[in-house]
Amino acid sequence: MSPFLHFPVLLLSWIAPFLVVMMTIVVIHELGHFFAARCFGVAIDRFSIGFGKALVSWRDKSGVEWRIGWAPLGGYVQFAGDENVASVPDQNDLEALRADIVAREGPGAADKYLVFKPLWQRAVVAAAGPFANFVLAAVIFALLVMIVGEPSARVDAVTSGSPAAVAGLRPGDIVESVAGRGVSGFSDLEQIITVRANVPLTMTIKRGGAELTLTATPAAVKVKDILGRDQVVGRLGMENIPSRAPGGWHRAGPVEAIGLGVARTVQMADTTFYYLGRAIRGQMSFDQLGGPLRTAQLSHAIATAGVQAGDTLAERAFGLGYNLVNIIAMISVGVGIFNLLPIPVLDGGHLAFYAYEAVARRPLNAAVQAASYRVGLALLLGLMLFATTNDLRHSSVFHFLGGPFS
Numbered sequence: 001m002s003p004f005l006h007f008p009v010l011l012l013s014w015i016a017p018f019l020v021v022m023m024t025i026v027v028i029h030e031l032g033h034f035f036a037a038r039c040f041g042v043a044i045d046r047f048s049i050g051f052g053k054a055l056v057s058w059r060d061k062s063g064v065e066w067r068i069g070w071a072p073l074g075g076y077v078q079f080a081g082d083e084n085v086a087s088v089p090d091q092n093d094l095e096a097l098r099a100d101i102v103a104r105e106g107p108g109a110a111d112k113y114l115v116f117k118p119l120w121q122r123a124v125v126a127a128a129g130p131f132a133n134f135v136l137a138a139v140i141f142a143l144l145v146m147i148v149g150e151p152s153a154r155v156d157a158v159t160s161g162s163p164a165a166v167a168g169l170r171p172g173d174i175v176e177s178v179a180g181r182g183v184s185g186f187s188d189l190e191q192i193i194t195v196r197a198n199v200p201l202t203m204t205i206k207r208g209g210a211e212l213t214l215t216a217t218p219a220a221v222k223v224k225d226i227l228g229r230d231q232v233v234g235r236l237g238m239e240n241i242p243s244r245a246p247g248g249w250h251r252a253g254p255v256e257a258i259g260l261g262v263a264r265t266v267q268m269a270d271t272t273f274y275y276l277g278r279a280i281r282g283q284m285s286f287d288q289l290g291g292p293l294r295t296a297q298l299s300h301a302i303a304t305a306g307v308q309a310g311d312t313l314a315e316r317a318f319g320l321g322y323n324l325v326n327i328i329a330m331i332s333v334g335v336g337i338f339n340l341l342p343i344p345v346l347d348g349g350h351l352a353f354y355a356y357e358a359v360a361r362r363p364l365n366a367a368v369q370a371a372s373y374r375v376g377l378a379l380l381l382g383l384m385l386f387a388t389t390n391d392l393r394h395s396s397v398f399h400f401l402g403g404p405f406s
Helices: 003-039 091-105 119-147 163-167 186-194 254-280 292-308 313-339 347-360 366-393 396-401
Strands: 044-059 065-079 174-178 201-207 210-216 219-224 230-235
Touching: 003 044, 003 065, 003 119, 003 313, 119 254, 119 313, 119 347, 163 210, 174 186, 186 230, 186 254, 254 313, 347 366
Parallel strands: none
Antiparallel strands: 044 065, 174 201, 201 210, 219 230
């Protein structure tokens, strides 16, 4: 391919999908913080999409600077007075800060600063970012099942000798719940089973007019994911054949779709925690954990798959859009969970400090907070390094180098 043609292809197939996915998730996350803060009258200095020097910036009527940074790899909301390492000063610093604000801006001015808001309001502002990610996922899942629909939870084929066959599942059975978790579509069923290899599962199925309870144990099977990497996952040996025939495809109404969107988001979060628990106990590998590189790879692979699924331009555009919003929803759940981890510098770290303040009746000492933020930053960088190494280990880089990861 000509070098002049290579860059547009790279831009459209790799960079553009990655930026669409990540920036959508980041912007919604930061808007969660922003609107929660605005609801409580918190003074905000800046809302930035991207980092670094501003390419474009403007101020709204309330004095907030809106900017787009040259490095589109994240974003942030900067609250007024949010300048020190810990972001939340201790009691002595609070008194000094209040005195300084009053001297500069007059009595009552300090009430608009986040650090002087009631504890519960500060906690809501911190939690609003992850909450916005969960809402984004729920809305996307709801819209997809309402507009497009999804394959039903009907079993259309059972592999002979498979765990599903041993458990007594038959073609035509409709799965209603697995391991106590409701199932609305076959994708829900696959998600639950995938992380439960060698774990006996109680399944409630509908066969004809009767409701039956069966127990099936997914086998650990090595498969290749969409990126072509080997993964060991749980499989029962049953198949759903998507069909528009009655009973084969489900499209929900608005009210039902909202419930399904919320339920799917909760289930995805539950599955993530379950997977992490098994990985920590050594029952599964951490191979499914990835960082920005894997997000870029997934965005590229899923965008490409969506385009290749159609014959006409309209079908390809629909496939691209459908796959991208789906991956946005799934990654958004992961980002919401990650940000709730009790690690300083993350939203969960702020919530942990607020929990201490609620019990001790005063903020944690500023020096302790500053030290914990440094430890938290180191831990966060370590996690990112692990995730990136995990991504590289499954890519062609280490295989090309022939290093210890090959």
